[in-house]
Amino acid sequence: MDQEEMGKGIIRLTCPDQPGVIASVSQFLYGKNADIAKVDQFSTDYHNGTIFARFEFNLDGLSDKLNLLKADFTDIAQKFTMNWDIRDASRRKxxxxxxxxxxxxxxxxxxxxxxxxxxxxxxxxxxxxxxxxxxxxxxxxxxxxxxxxxxxxxxxxxxxxxxxxxxxxxxxxxxxxxxxxxxxxxxxxxxxxxxxxxxxxxxxxxxxxxxxxxxxxxxxxxxxxxxxxxxxxxxxxxxxxxxxxxxxxxxxxxxxxxxxxxxxxxxxxxxxxxxxxxxxxxxxxxxx
Amino acid sequence: MDQEEMGKGIIRLTCPDQPGVIASVSQFLYGKNADIAKVDQFSTDYHNGTIFARFEFNLDGLSDKLNLLKADFTDIAQKFTMNWDIRDASRRKxxxxxxxxxxxxxxxxxxxxxxxxxxxxxxxxxxxxxxxxxxxxxxxxxxxxxxxxxxxxxxxxxxxxxxxxxxxxxxxxxxxxxxxxxxxxxxxxxxxxxxxxxxxxxxxxxxxxxxxxxxxxxxxxxxxxxxxxxxxxxxxxxxxxxxxxxxxxxxxxxxxxxxxxxxxxxxxxxxxxxxxxxxxxxxxxxxx
Amino acid sequence: MDQEEMGKGIIRLTCPDQPGVIASVSQFLYGKNADIAKVDQFSTDYHNGTIFARFEFNLDGLSDKLNLLKADFTDIAQKFTMNWDIRDASRRKxxxxxxxxxxxxxxxxxxxxxxxxxxxxxxxxxxxxxxxxxxxxxxxxxxxxxxxxxxxxxxxxxxxxxxxxxxxxxxxxxxxxxxxxxxxxxxxxxxxxxxxxxxxxxxxxxxxxxxxxxxxxxxxxxxxxxxxxxxxxxxxxxxxxxxxxxxxxxxxxxxxxxxxxxxxxxxxxxxxxxxxxxxxxxxxxxxx
Amino acid sequence: MDQEEMGKGIIRLTCPDQPGVIASVSQFLYGKNADIAKVDQFSTDYHNGTIFARFEFNLDGLSDKLNLLKADFTDIAQKFTMNWDIRDASRRKxxxxxxxxxxxxxxxxxxxxxxxxxxxxxxxxxxxxxxxxxxxxxxxxxxxxxxxxxxxxxxxxxxxxxxxxxxxxxxxxxxxxxxxxxxxxxxxxxxxxxxxxxxxxxxxxxxxxxxxxxxxxxxxxxxxxxxxxxxxxxxxxxxxxxxxxxxxxxxxxxxxxxxxxxxxxxxxxxxxxxxxxxxxxxxxxxxx
Known part of the structure; x- marks a missing residue:
C-alpha cells in the first residue's frame, strides 16, 4: 500500500475513435463524485483511428469502491468497444x-x-x-x-x-x-x-x-x-x-x-x- | 484562410478547478456533433487550483457556426466562472x-x-x-x-x-x-x-x-x-x-x-x- | 582572400605513430618564427597506430612564404612518412x-x-x-x-x-x-x-x-x-x-x-x- | 597503485604564451624516450595571453625516474616562467x-x-x-x-x-x-x-x-x-x-x-x- 497514493485511481482505455469517448468517461467520473486530476488522450487518426486515453482521478475510499466502479463502467466500455482497466494507484506493482x-x-x-x-x-x-x-x-x-x-x-x-x-x-x-x-x-x-x-x-x-x-x-x-x-x-x-x-x-x-x-x-x-x-x-x- | 485547417476549432479556458469542467465541455462538443481531436488539461492543484484546458475539435461548417457556438457556450462558461475563447483555426493570426x-x-x-x-x-x-x-x-x-x-x-x-x-x-x-x-x-x-x-x-x-x-x-x-x-x-x-x-x-x-x-x-x-x-x-x- | 585570416596557416598530417612527430613539427614552426596558436593531435594507438595532427600557426607574410615553407617541410615529412599539407587559411575554399x-x-x-x-x-x-x-x-x-x-x-x-x-x-x-x-x-x-x-x-x-x-x-x-x-x-x-x-x-x-x-x-x-x-x-x- | 596506468605520466603547465613552449616540452619528452600519447593545449590569446598545456606520455619505469625527470624539466620551466607539475598517473589521488x-x-x-x-x-x-x-x-x-x-x-x-x-x-x-x-x-x-x-x-x-x-x-x-x-x-x-x-x-x-x-x-x-x-x-x- 502506498499511503501517498490513497484514493488515486487510473482508468486506461483504448477503443476505435468515435465522438463521445472523453465526454462519457468524464461524465461517468463526475457522476461518481471523483475529481479528475489529469486527462491524457491520443488518437492515431480521428476519423478512423484508435483512441488511447488515461484518466487520473481522486475518489475518497477508492479501495473499497473499486469493484463497484468497474462494474458500473461496463456499460460505457461496451458502448464504445473499449479495452480498459481501472486501477487503484495505491496498490504497488x-x-x-x-x-x-x-x-x-x-x-x-x-x-x-x-x-x-x-x-x-x-x-x-x-x-x-x-x-x-x-x-x-x-x-x-x-x-x-x-x-x-x-x-x-x-x-x-x-x-x-x-x-x-x-x-x-x-x-x-x-x-x-x-x-x-x-x-x-x-x-x-x-x-x-x-x-x-x-x-x-x-x-x-x-x-x-x-x-x-x-x-x-x-x-x-x-x-x-x-x-x-x-x-x-x-x-x-x-x-x-x-x-x-x-x-x-x-x-x-x-x-x-x-x-x-x-x-x-x-x-x-x-x-x-x-x-x-x-x-x-x-x-x-x-x-x- | 487556411484550407488545411477548415473546420478545426479550438476552445481555450481557465477557471477555478472543480469537478465537471472537462466532462461538461466534452459533453457540449459531443452535443454539437463535433469530433474531439485532442484534449489538453492541466491543473495547478486539483483541490484549490486553477485549471487550464484546450480542446481541439473538428466540426463541419465551423466558420458559419462559430458565433452560435460561442453563444451556446456561455452557460457552461458562467457556471464554472471561465475565462475562455473559441477560435476558428482556419483564420490565420x-x-x-x-x-x-x-x-x-x-x-x-x-x-x-x-x-x-x-x-x-x-x-x-x-x-x-x-x-x-x-x-x-x-x-x-x-x-x-x-x-x-x-x-x-x-x-x-x-x-x-x-x-x-x-x-x-x-x-x-x-x-x-x-x-x-x-x-x-x-x-x-x-x-x-x-x-x-x-x-x-x-x-x-x-x-x-x-x-x-x-x-x-x-x-x-x-x-x-x-x-x-x-x-x-x-x-x-x-x-x-x-x-x-x-x-x-x-x-x-x-x-x-x-x-x-x-x-x-x-x-x-x-x-x-x-x-x-x-x-x-x-x-x-x-x-x- | 579573407583579410581576417591573413598570416594564419594550417599544417595537417597523418603518419604512423612514433616518437618525435609533435616535437619535430613544433620545432620546425618555432624555427620559422611562427607562433603556434593551436595543436590538435590524436593517435589511434600510440604503439602501433596512426597519428593525426593539425597545427594552427601565425606567420607574418605567410602567403609569400608558403611555397618555401612547404619545400622546407619535406625533410620532416619524409622522415616520418607523412601524408601532409600546409594551407594558407586566408585562401577561401x-x-x-x-x-x-x-x-x-x-x-x-x-x-x-x-x-x-x-x-x-x-x-x-x-x-x-x-x-x-x-x-x-x-x-x-x-x-x-x-x-x-x-x-x-x-x-x-x-x-x-x-x-x-x-x-x-x-x-x-x-x-x-x-x-x-x-x-x-x-x-x-x-x-x-x-x-x-x-x-x-x-x-x-x-x-x-x-x-x-x-x-x-x-x-x-x-x-x-x-x-x-x-x-x-x-x-x-x-x-x-x-x-x-x-x-x-x-x-x-x-x-x-x-x-x-x-x-x-x-x-x-x-x-x-x-x-x-x-x-x-x-x-x-x-x-x- | 593503479597497474593499468603504470608508466603513464602527465605534465601540466601554464605560462605566458610565447613561441617554443609546445616544441620545447615535446622535444624534452622525445629526448627522454617518452612516447607522447596526447597533447592538449589552449591559449587565451596567442599574443599576450596565457598558455595551458597538458602532455600525456608513456615512459617505462616512470615511477623510478619521476624525480630525475622533474629535476631535468626545471630548465625549460624557468626559461618560460612556467607553473608546472609532472605526475605519475599510476599514483591514485x-x-x-x-x-x-x-x-x-x-x-x-x-x-x-x-x-x-x-x-x-x-x-x-x-x-x-x-x-x-x-x-x-x-x-x-x-x-x-x-x-x-x-x-x-x-x-x-x-x-x-x-x-x-x-x-x-x-x-x-x-x-x-x-x-x-x-x-x-x-x-x-x-x-x-x-x-x-x-x-x-x-x-x-x-x-x-x-x-x-x-x-x-x-x-x-x-x-x-x-x-x-x-x-x-x-x-x-x-x-x-x-x-x-x-x-x-x-x-x-x-x-x-x-x-x-x-x-x-x-x-x-x-x-x-x-x-x-x-x-x-x-x-x-x-x-x-
Missing part, C-alpha cells in the same frame, strides 16, 4: 528484476527503490549467475540463481515461470544477457522491459558499443523497450543519447553508455509503473 | 515583426513563412533602422522604419500603436534592441514575444554572451518569453541550450547562439500560433 | 552546392554565407530541377540546371565534372536526391559532403522519416557524412538528434528534422572548411 | 567526500568507485550528520561525524583540517549543506569540488529547485564547480540540463535534478582525477 553479470542498472534501480523514488515492490532478483547475490541480500531482496545454457533454456524458462507466478506484474531485464523464450514472452506480453545499449534500430544484435565504435558514430544511445518475439524489435518506450567522438575507445563508450542505460531504464520503468505506457502495434504511446 | 540590426531571426522566420511552416500572416516588419528594408521587400512584406531615441521613445510608441492597430494579433521581437514602453505592453498583454539570448534568469540585462563568456559557463542558452513591465522577467515560453567550452570566444558564443535563438523563437511562435500557450501568473503552461 | 527540390538546407547555407558565417566561396549551385534558380540568382550565384534520369546518369556526371573542374574544392549535397556515380566520388574523394535525414546507421535508404515513424523511435536525427561508393555508409562527420513522441506525424518529423538537417550540415561544412576533419578508414577524426 | 542528509550523489560515487570507474582512493566520508554511517561502512570506508552549528563552525573546520591532513588531495562536497570557512578554502584552493543544483549563475543561494519552479524555467540544471570564498561563484567545471515543463512540481524537479547532479558531479571529479582541469581566473580550461 510487483517487479522481478533479471540480471546477468553487469550490475550498474541493478544497483541503480535498487538505490532508487530504497530511497522511495521507484514506487514498486521488488519481489525478486533472478540471475543466470550467482554474482549479484550479495547485492540482493544487502537490500533484503530474494535472489534466485537459475543457470541457463543452450540445452537448458526451456527448463530454465519453466523455473522462471514458476518463480514469477503471482509474484510479478512485470519483468525488468536489467542487462540480462540471455534469450527470453516465447512462452514467457506470451505470458508477460508488454510486461517485459529490456534495456538495450544502442539507439535502436541502429546496432541490433550483439556488442552494440563495438559496432558503434566501428561505425564511427558521433552519438551513442540506449533504448528501453518491451520484449517481443523479434529480438530488439519490440515497442520502444524511451531512448536517449550522449555525444562521443574519435577520442573515445570502446571502453569509454561502455562507461558513457552505462549512465545512459541506467537513466533510460529507470525512466521506462517509471512510465510503466505510473500506467503511462500504451502499446500501439509495434510502437508505444507514452503520456509523460 | 496576424504577426508584426520588430527587428533592429541583427537579421538571423528575421531571415529564419521569413523562410519558415514562405515555405508554409509558419502558419500566420506577417502584416509588417517594423524597425528602428532602415537596414532590413531590402529583405522585407524581397519577401513582399511592408516595412516601417520608425527611428527611436531616448527622447522620442513615446512618440515612437504612438507610431507603433497606430501601425499595429487592427493589423496584429501579436508582436514578435526578433532581436529588437529597444525598450517597449508600458502602454504598448498593456495593450498587447501576453502577445509580445521576445527572444532573449541567454537561459534566463541567468545573464539578465545587456550583452549576455559577454556575461556568459566572463562567467565561464559550459552551456549557453536562449529564451523565448512574453514581454512584461519587468525587463527579462516575463513568462518563459521556451528555452534551449548548447554546449560550449573554454575554446569558444565571445564571437563563437554569438555564432552558436544565433542557431539557438532562431530555433527557440520559431518554436515559441509556433506554440503561440497554435493556441498552446497559457499564461499562469509569471509562468506559462504550454501544451506541446 | 570553393564550394559547389547540389540541391534537388527541398530548399531548407540551401537557404540556410546561403544566409550563413551572406552574413559571413560560412567562410567559403560558393562557386555554383547545381540542380536536377530548375526550381531553385530564383533563389540562386537572388544571392548572385551561378545556377546550373542539369537534368538527371536513370538513362542519362553518366551523361549528367560528365556535365557535372566539367562544371566543377577547377571551380570546387568540395561538393555539398544539400538534399540532392540523385545517386552520385563512382567516377565523381573518386575524383572528389572525401570532398563530397552529404546530409542524411536520420541518425545513421539507422534508417539507411529511402524515406527515413517514414521509417522512423513506423519504428516508433523517440529520437530522430540527421547525419553529415562524406559520400563513398557505399550508399549511406561513408565516414560520419557530425550527427545530432531531437526528441519526438507518439503525437508527431511524419509531417512533424519532417519539420523537426529540417532544423536538425540545417544545423548538422552547417556544422559539418564548417569543420571541413576549417581543415578540422580527417578521414580514418570509414570514420572521421574531427578536431572541434 | 585521495578523495574525502563530505555529505549531509541527501545520499544520491554519495551512493553514486561509491558505486562508481567499487566498480573501478572512479579511479581514486576514497580516504574518508565526513558528515555533519550520522545518517550515512551505515552506507560508508557497507563500503568499508571510514566515516567521521563532525556536527556543525553556527557557533561551532570554526571548531568544526579545525577538526576537518586535522582529519584531512595528509589524507586528501581533494575534497568532494556531495550535497554537503554547510558553509566551508575560508581557512579550508585557502588550504585546498581549487581542490574542493561542489555540486550545485542549478545551472549557475541562475538560482544562486538556497532552494534552487523551488526558485526554478517559481520562475517557470523550461530547463533545470546542475553545476560542478570549485569552491571559492564567494558562494556559488567559483570556477565552473561541468554543467548539464534536463527539460522540464509546467506539469513538474518541485518534487519532480528534485527527482530529475538528482540524476543531473549525480552525472555532472561524477564527470567533474573524473576530469579532476585525470588532471584535465585548469583554473584560469574564475573560469576553467577542461581538456575533455
Amino acid at each position: 510487483k517487479l522481478a528484476i533479471f540480471v546477468s553479470k553487469e550490475d550498474h542498472c541493478l544497483q541503480d534501480l535498487l538505490i532508487r527503490w530504497r530511497t522511495g523514488e521507484l514506487k514498486a515492490d521488488i519481489s525478486m532478483i533472478v540471475s543466470n549467475h550467482n554474482d549479484m547475490r550479495g547485492i540482493a541480500e544487502s537490500f533484503g531482496i530474494l535472489y534466485h540463481h537459475v543457470p541457463v545454457t543452450k540445452a537448458t533454456l526451456h527448463e530454465a524458462e519453466e523455473k522462471h515461470l514458476q518463480l514469477l507466478e503471482g509474484k510479478a506484474d512485470a519483468v525488468v531485464l536489467a542487462r540480462y544477457m540471455q534469450i527470453i523464450p516465447s512462452k514467457m514472452i506470451e505470458r508477460y506480453q508488454n510486461r517485459i522491459i529490456n534495456i538495450h545499449h544502442s539507439f535502436l534500430p541502429a546496432f541490433i544484435g550483439g556488442k552494440p558499443y563495438q559496432q558503434a565504435f566501428d561505425r564511427g558514430v558521433k552519438l551513442i544511445g540506449a533504448t528501453a523497450h518491451f520484449v517481443t518475439q523479434d529480438l530488439d524489435e519490440g515497442p520502444i518506450i524511451e531512448q536517449d543519447v550522449s555525444r562521443v567522438d574519435h577520442r573515445h575507445q570502446v571502453s569509454d563508450l561502455k562507461r558513457i553508455g552505462r549512465d545512459l542505460e541506467r537513466i533510460v531504464l529507470a525512466k521506462g520503468i517509471r512510465y510503466y509503473l505510473n500506467d503511462k505506457v500504451f502499446v500501439n502495434g509495434n510502437k508505444t504511446v507514452v503520456f509523460h | 496576424k504577426l508584426a515583426i520588430f527587428v533592429s540590426k541583427e537579421d538571423h531571426c528575421l531571415q529564419d522566420l521569413l523562410i519558415r513563412w514562405r515555405t508554409g511552416e509558419l502558419k500566420a500572416d506577417i502584416s509588417m516588419i517594423v524597425s528602428n533602422h532602415n537596414d532590413m528594408r531590402g529583405i522585407a521587400e524581397s519577401f513582399g512584406i511592408l516595412y516601417h522604419h520608425v527611428p527611436v531615441t531616448k527622447a522620442t521613445l513615446h512618440e515612437a510608441e504612438e507610431k507603433h500603436l497606430q501601425l499595429l492597430e487592427g493589423k496584429a494579433d501579436a508582436v514578435v521581437l526578433a532581436r529588437y534592441m529597444q525598450i517597449i514602453p508600458s502602454k504598448m505592453i498593456e495593450r498587447y498583454q501576453n502577445r509580445i514575444i521576445n527572444i532573449h539570448h541567454s537561459f534566463l534568469p541567468a545573464f539578465i540585462g545587456g550583452k549576455p554572451y559577454q556575461q556568459a563568456f566572463d562567467r565561464g559557463v559550459k552551456l549557453i542558452g536562449a529564451t523565448a518569453h512574453f514581454v512584461t513591465q519587468d525587463l527579462d522577467e516575463g513568462p518563459i515560453i521556451e528555452q534551449d541550450v548548447s554546449r560550449v567550452d573554454h575554446r569558444h570566444q565571445v564571437s563563437d558564443l554569438k555564432r552558436i547562439g544565433r542557431d539557438l535563438e532562431r530555433i527557440v523563437l520559431a518554436k515559441g511562435i509556433r506554440y503561440y500560433l497554435n493556441d498552446k500557450v497559457f499564461v499562469n501568473g509569471n509562468k506559462t503552461v504550454v501544451f506541446h | 570553393k564550394l559547389a552546392i547540389f540541391v534537388s527540390k527541398e530548399d531548407h538546407c540551401l537557404q540556410d547555407l546561403l544566409i550563413r554565407w551572406r552574413t559571413g558565417e560560412l567562410k567559403a566561396d560558393i562557386s555554383m549551385i547545381v540542380s536536377n530541377h530548375n526550381d531553385m534558380r530564383g533563389i540562386a540568382e537572388s544571392f548572385g550565384i551561378l545556377y546550373h540546371h542539369v537534368p538527371v534520369t536513370k538513362a542519362t546518369l553518366h551523361e549528367a556526371e560528365e556535365k557535372h565534372l566539367q562544371l566543377l573542374e577547377g571551380k570546387a574544392d568540395a561538393v555539398v549535397l544539400a538534399r540532392y536526391m540523385q545517386i552520385i556515380p563512382s567516377k565523381m566520388i573518386e575524383r572528389y574523394q572525401n570532398r563530397i559532403i552529404n546530409i542524411h535525414h536520420s541518425f545513421l546507421p539507422a534508417f539507411i535508404g529511402g524515406k527515413p522519416y517514414q521509417q522512423a515513424f513506423d519504428r516508433g523511435v523517440k529520437l530522430i536525427g540527421a547525419t553529415a557524412h562524406f559520400v563513398t561508393q557505399d550508399l549511406d555508409e561513408g565516414p560520419i562527420i557530425e550527427q545530432d538528434v531531437s526528441r519526438v513522441d507518439h503525437r508527431h506525424q511524419v509531417s512533424d518529423l519532417k519539420r523537426i528534422g529540417r532544423d536538425l538537417e540545417r544545423i548538422v550540415l552547417a556544422k559539418g561544412i564548417r569543420y571541413y572548411l576549417n581543415d578540422k576533419v580527417f578521414v580514418n578508414g570509414n570514420k572521421t577524426v574531427v578536431f572541434h | 585521495k578523495l574525502a567526500i563530505f555529505v549531509s542528509k541527501e545520499d544520491h550523489c554519495l551512493q553514486d560515487l561509491l558505486i562508481r568507485w567499487r566498480t573501478g570507474e572512479l579511479k581514486a582512493d576514497i580516504s574518508m566520508i565526513v558528515s555533519n550528520h550520522n545518517d550515512m554511517r551505515g552506507i560508508a561502512e557497507s563500503f568499508g570506508i571510514l566515516y567521521h561525524h563532525v556536527p556543525v552549528t553556527k557557533a561551532t563552525l570554526h571548531e568544526a573546520e579545525e577538526k576537518h583540517l586535522q582529519l584531512l591532513e595528509g589524507k586528501a588531495d581533494a575534497v568532494v562536497l556531495a550535497r554537503y549543506m554547510q558553509i566551508i570557512p575560508s581557512k579550508m578554502i585557502e588550504r585546498y584552493q581549487n581542490r574542493i569540488i561542489n555540486i550545485h543544483h542549478s545551472f549557475l549563475p541562475a538560482f544562486i543561494g538556497g532552494k534552487p529547485y523551488q526558485q526554478a519552479f517559481d520562475r517557470g524555467v523550461k530547463l533545470i540544471g546542475a553545476t560542478a564547480h570549485f569552491v571559492t570564498q564567494d558562494l556559488d561563484e567559483g570556477p565552473i567545471i561541468e554543467q548539464d540540463v534536463s527539460r522540464v515543463d509546467h506539469r513538474h512540481q518541485v518534487s519532480d524537479l528534485k527527482r530529475i535534478g538528482r540524476d543531473l547532479e549525480r552525472i555532472v558531479l561524477a564527470k567533474g571529479i573524473r576530469y579532476y582525477l585525470n588532471d584535465k582541469v585548469f583554473v584560469n581566473g574564475n573560469k576553467t580550461v577542461v581538456f575533455h
